Structure formats: structure tokens, C-alpha cells
Amino acid sequence: MPVTQEQATWFADAFDKLVGNVDQAILGKNHVIRLVVMAMLSEGHVLLEDFPGTGKTVLAKALANTIDGTNSRIQFTPDLLPSDVTGVTIYDQGKGIFEFHKGPIFSSVVLADEINRASPKTQSALLEVMEEGVVTVDGVGHSVGSPFMVIATQNPVEQAGTYSLPEAQLDRFLIKTSLGYPDHETSVTLLLDSSNRARASRISPIIASASVVSMAQLASEVYTDAAVMGYVSEIVSATRTHKDVALGVSMRGALALARAAKTWALAAGRTYVTPDDIRDLAVPVLAHRIIVDPEAEFTGARADDIVSRILVDIEPPVYRAA
Known part of the structure; x- marks a missing residue:
């Protein structure tokens, strides 16, 4: 239905x-917050x-509080087991049955x-x-229920003792972005309010999870013209044939861009x-799905720049009045 x-x-x-x-807890990052809400x-x-x-x-907690949902935080370490994330089945001697104990993944917003x-x-x-949400x-x-969203973080500096995410997992993330440091004015505002160490907890729900x-x-029902999908x-397709790319964007990535664009338009x-x-x-949805050729990467090629250049090279369709 249109x-x-x-x-x-x-x-x-x-x-x-x-x-x-959410912006009440994360000051000065309106565009990033819009991207995250769009992803949700x-x-x-x-x-x-x-x-x-x-x-x-703070972003994850503020988002969960805003939608009146639950929030959990998982600190990933080398000794973390899959059952520490998903949960485990334990035998209850008193009842004589096996019971499933849910892990922290069973939350509306998981950090x-x-x-x-x-x-x-x-x-x-x-x-x-x-x-699949299961x-x-x-x-x-x-089932983990709905809404359900994973916000994963990576430290771009400390790479010792880390395991790079495989392509299959990177493909599961709708977008990749960063908050970055606040500007001068926002920094001063935060410093003046330094006694408030729980900004996210002060965020009140404004919408029900349902x-x-x-x-x-x-x-998901927003109209998309065939020319836009083209x-x-x-x-x-251009990411797959680019001279500096070893692996381009999959069909899952194309579907993700189409899905995200509908929400962005609405x-x-x-x-x-x-x-x-x-x-x-295009950049936040597609760039992290691209594997840059090692030789090109050595000379300074970056996935973000490749996608940006492709956008310049490809002429967008033009809408004509009916």
C-alpha cells in the first residue's frame, strides 16, 4: 500500500x-544520530x-531509553565465549528439565x-x-524480538590482539560511521556539565517500542522508481570493477542501500x-563492504574515497514532471 x-x-x-x-545526551552530532536512527x-x-x-x-543507552526499550553492553575480549553472548541451556535439577538462560544479546539495543x-x-x-533476529x-x-539493533564499536588505533571482522560480518552492518570528537563549543558545554556523568539515564521515552x-x-513501503534502483x-557494479578494489559490494549491500534510502526519504x-x-x-552504507586492493591501499586508496569517486563518475537519473 503506497x-x-x-x-x-x-x-x-x-x-x-x-x-x-537522543541529541540531548550526544551533543553536536545530529547527522550521526540521524544515521543511527535511520538504521534502527x-x-x-x-x-x-x-x-x-x-x-x-551513551549513544546506545540514550537510543534505548528514547524508544522505551532495553539495553545491554557486551565487552568483547579474547576469552569471551559464544554462550556469553547468546545464552546457555542449563539443567534444572529441581524441575528435572533443561532451561534456556538468555544472554545479553536479548535486548532492544545491544552495544x-x-x-x-x-x-x-x-x-x-x-x-x-x-x-534473522533469532x-x-x-x-x-x-527470537530476540523487535525492535532489535546491534551497535558494534572498533578502536581504529589499538590493533594489537584484535581479529579483523570477516567480510560476511561486515556485510551484516547496515552502516559504518563514527561520532568523532566534539567541536570547541560542544566541548565547553560538556565541561560545564561535567558533574552529570549519566546523561543517557536522564533521557525519557518518547515512543513505544511497538x-x-x-x-x-x-x-519499507516507500515508493522507489526503477530508474533509482538502476x-x-x-x-x-562499479565497486566490483574498480581498479583499486579487490572485492566489491555484494547484493546484500545493494539491498541495504535501497532499504536505507526509503527510510531516509520518509x-x-x-x-x-x-x-x-x-x-x-552511499558512503556510510557501502564503503565498509569494500575490500581495497593491498597495493592500492599502500598508495593511499581508501574505500570512502572510492565510493565518492564512483558517485562523481556515474550520472544520476533525472526526475521529470509528469
């Missing part, structure tokens, strides 16, 4: 309120590559802190739940996707 203009206006207003509420409403996950102390944990410090075996425990333990599937699910469903396909109060929506999201 999205009406009235629904689009309501969605855009609700989206702005969600962003504004697109039923996707976020990878944050950032330095310590930039507010990643996977320094995910690349865990072993590949533990990292792989997230693959199924991020894709955790399988001892052959039994357990409404988040409804918003995500509405976003534009997405051209961009993705957040702007439109009932249809434009090429500008694709251009706005």
Missing part, C-alpha cells in the same frame, strides 16, 4: 523528535569505528564494545541473530526515493 503524504509528514516529525531526544528504523545494525571516550555507550577483540568464533555468534542454542531457535516496529514497516545497481517527509537519498547514504 505511503500517503500525511503518513510521510507524521513519520518525519516522529523521526525528528527521536533524533532530538531500517531494521539494520551500526558499526562505529571511533576512539575511546567519544560517547558510543558490542570493541567487537574485534573477540575471537572469530565468538564474533560468528552474532551472524545469525543480526540477519538465536539458535542446542537446536532450538529463540511504534518503532510500525515506523519500520511504513518505511542507479543503485550501477553504483554497486524522514525528509517524502513518499518517494530520489537519487540524492542514494548519494547521501
Whole structure:
């Protein structure tokens, strides 16, 4: 069923309120917050590559509080086991039955802190739940419910003792972005309020979790013209044939961009996707899915720059009035 203009206006207003509420805890990062909220409403996950102390944990807690959901934080370490993430089945002698004890993955917003410090075996425990929203333990599937979102973090500096995320797992993240350090004015504001060490806990819910699910469903019904989808396909194909790329964007990446663009368009109060929506999201959605050729990387080639250059080279479709 096509999205009406009235629904689009309501969605855009609700989206702005969600962003504004989270912005009370994370000052001066409006664009990043919009990307993260977009990812949540697109039923996707976020990878944050950032330095310590930039507010990643605060962001996750503030988002969970805003949607009246639950929040958990998993500190990934080399000795972390898959069962520490998903949960474990334990035999109850009193009842004479096996009972499943849920792990921290069963939350609305899960912060996977320094995910690349865990072993590949533990990292792989997230693959199924991020894709299907289900955790399988001892052959039994357990739904994590909706909404469900993983915000994973990586430290771009300390690489000793880390395990790079495999391509299959990177592909599970809808976007990759970073908060970065605050500007001077925001820094002064935070310093003046330094006695407040629990900014996220002061964030009050403004929407029910069930409404988040409804918003995500509405976003999935936004109209997208075949010419715009052709534009997405051209961009993705160009990443696979680029001279500096060893591995381009998969079909999952193309679908992710299309899904994200629908939410982004609706957040702007439109009932249809434009090429500008694709251009706005191409770098955060596609760049982390690209593996740059080692020789090209040695000479300074970066995935972000490759995607940006492809956007310059490919002519977007032009909308004509009917």
C-alpha cells in the first residue's frame, strides 16, 4: 500500500523528535544520530569505528531509553565465549528439565564494545541473530524480538590482539560511521556539565517500542522508481570493477542501500526515493563492504574515497514532471 503524504509528514516529525531526544545526551552530532536512527528504523545494525571516550555507550543507552526499550553492553575480549553472548541451556535439577538462560544479546539495543577483540568464533555468534533476529542454542531457535539493533564499536588505533571482522560480518552492518570528537563549543558545554556523568539515564521515552516496529514497516513501503534502483545497481557494479578494489559490494549491500534510502526519504517527509537519498547514504552504507586492493591501499586508496569517486563518475537519473 503506497505511503500517503500525511503518513510521510507524521513519520518525519516522529523521526525528528527521536533524533532530538537522543541529541540531548550526544551533543553536536545530529547527522550521526540521524544515521543511527535511520538504521534502527531500517531494521539494520551500526558499526562505529571511533576512539575511546567519544560517547558510543551513551549513544546506545540514550537510543534505548528514547524508544522505551532495553539495553545491554557486551565487552568483547579474547576469552569471551559464544554462550556469553547468546545464552546457555542449563539443567534444572529441581524441575528435572533443561532451561534456556538468555544472554545479553536479548535486548532492544545491544552495544558490542570493541567487537574485534573477540575471537572469530565468538564474533560468528552474532551472524545469525543480526540477519534473522533469532538465536539458535542446542537446536532450538529463540527470537530476540523487535525492535532489535546491534551497535558494534572498533578502536581504529589499538590493533594489537584484535581479529579483523570477516567480510560476511561486515556485510551484516547496515552502516559504518563514527561520532568523532566534539567541536570547541560542544566541548565547553560538556565541561560545564561535567558533574552529570549519566546523561543517557536522564533521557525519557518518547515512543513505544511497538511504534518503532510500525515506523519500520511504513518505511519499507516507500515508493522507489526503477530508474533509482538502476542507479543503485550501477553504483554497486562499479565497486566490483574498480581498479583499486579487490572485492566489491555484494547484493546484500545493494539491498541495504535501497532499504536505507526509503527510510531516509520518509524522514525528509517524502513518499518517494530520489537519487540524492542514494548519494547521501552511499558512503556510510557501502564503503565498509569494500575490500581495497593491498597495493592500492599502500598508495593511499581508501574505500570512502572510492565510493565518492564512483558517485562523481556515474550520472544520476533525472526526475521529470509528469
